[in-house]
Amino acid sequence: MVSEDAGRGDVAEVEAEPAVAASLFGDRIALARQFTAALAAEGELRGLIGPLELPRLWTRHVLNSAIAAPLFSGSVADVGSGAGLPGLVLAIARPDVQFTLIEPMERRVAWLEEQVAALGLDNVRVMRARAEDVGLEFDVVTARAVSAMRTLVPITAPLVRDGGELILLKGHNVPAEIDAAAKVLKKHKVTDVSVEVVGEGVIAEPTRVVRARVRA
Numbered sequence: 277m278v279s280e281d282a283g284r285g286d287v288a289e290v291e292a293e294p295a296v297a298a299s300l301f302g303d304r305i306a307l308a309r310q311f312t313a314a315l316a317a318e319g320e321l322r323g324l325i326g327p328l329e330l331p332r333l334w335t336r337h338v339l340n341s342a343i344a345a346p347l348f349s350g351s352v353a354d355v356g357s358g359a360g361l362p363g364l365v366l367a368i369a370r371p372d373v374q375f376t377l378i379e380p381m382e383r384r385v386a387w388l389e390e391q392v393a394a395l396g397l398d399n400v401r402v403m404r405a406r407a408e409d410v411g412l413e414f415d416v417v418t419a420r421a422v423s424a425m426r427t428l429v430p431i432t433a434p435l436v437r438d439g440g441e442l443i444l445l446k447g448h449n450v451p452a453e454i455d456a457a458a459k460v461l462k463k464h465k466v467t468d469v470s471v472e473v474v475g476e477g478v479i480a481e482p483t484r485v486v487r488a489r490v491r492a
Contacts, residue, residue: 348373367399414440
């Protein structure tokens with residue numbers, strides 16, 4: 277399966293499944309493979325991923341999301357779920373956890389609903405909405421590659437129940453993002469903010485996770 281990179285004129289091949297994937301997903305690996313294959317086949321065409329992501333689809337996106345799965349419990353909202361990263365991947369890895377995928381764009385919602393049906397995920401619901409309009413509370417709220425902390429916290433923290441947790445998958449620049457968001461964190465009563473690096477020595481690109489408590 278290949279995709280033309282219009283910018284360079286060459287062919288980008290889909291990354292082969294890393295050996296560690298089977299151990300991360302266990303008996304759910306077939307579903308992870310099915311989702312990844314669908315994303316590889318349709319993701320660029322449907323504007324979910326760029327052509328340069330195909331050679332690192334497993335490493336940078338699927339496993340980068342899956343490695344954080346043990347951190348989640350209870351009811352979880354994934355804000356700006358997009359292609360289903362991390363929400364669908366987490367839902368595959370954690371069938372014991374209930375996930376709500378929140379996404380405002382109709383075409384992305386259509387993709388998410390198609391994948392939930394195709395994968396038979398009974399622990400997932402999809403909501404077409406902006407996070408600000410959801411009006412529900414969850415034990416945990418997550419997001420990946422949505423926006424910087426100072427703009428992400430105001431739309432995620434209000435969805436967390438009193439004493440619940442933010443678990444945000446972020447990039448290398450997250451310490452600076454946290455510093456820049458100091459006033460916003462205080463305003464939204466977000467405390468005990470820490471950064472964990474998950475997956476070192478396990479996956480090729482470990483995941484940086486911001487964890488924090490939200491108080492009413």
